[in-house]
Amino acid sequence: MNSSRSESKIGDRIVHYYLFPGTPRWPGHRRDLTYAFNPGNQLSDDVKRVFANTIVQWSERTTLMFTETSSNNSADLKIGFFADNRGDGVATGRDLGTLANTFALAAGLLHLDSDETWIISDVLVLDLRR
Known part of the structure; x- marks a missing residue:
């Protein structure tokens, strides 16, 4: 992937991220997009509500509108939690410090590291290893 590496500071942490070359955008006629959750994750309503x-x-700050669909195969944006070896060519994990990765528009994949403990609030904790 040819991308430019950037970083920003959030609180006392430096966050590293990459931008896709050419600043890809959805075509002008594509304003209504769908999203779905990987059915293998069996996410709770609380987790889905965060997304x-x-x-x-995103909809309030862009010209895009999003609708949830149950069809992960046909969704424009596919959200899932996966362990390190998921076959997409991007390594994640505690040792590497990568918590999530995404792919350019055509693929529409948003992968989050299932080996991490994700905190939704001070009460709700998502631990996918259990």
Whole structure:
């Protein structure tokens, strides 16, 4: 992947990220997009609500509208939690410090590291290793 590496500071942490070359955008006629969760993850409604709230914020700040669908195969954006070896060519894991990765528009994949403990709030903790 040819991408430019960037970083920003959030609190006392430096966050590293990469931008796709050429700043790809959805075609002008594609404004209504769908998203789905990997059915193998069996995510709770609380976890799905976190993503739904984030997607609402994306819609408010862009010209895109998002609708959840149950069809992971046909969704424009596919959200899933996966362990290190998932066959997409991007290594994640505690040793590497990569918690999530995504792919350019055509693929529409958003992969998060299932080996991590994700905190939704001070009460709700998502531990996919159990």
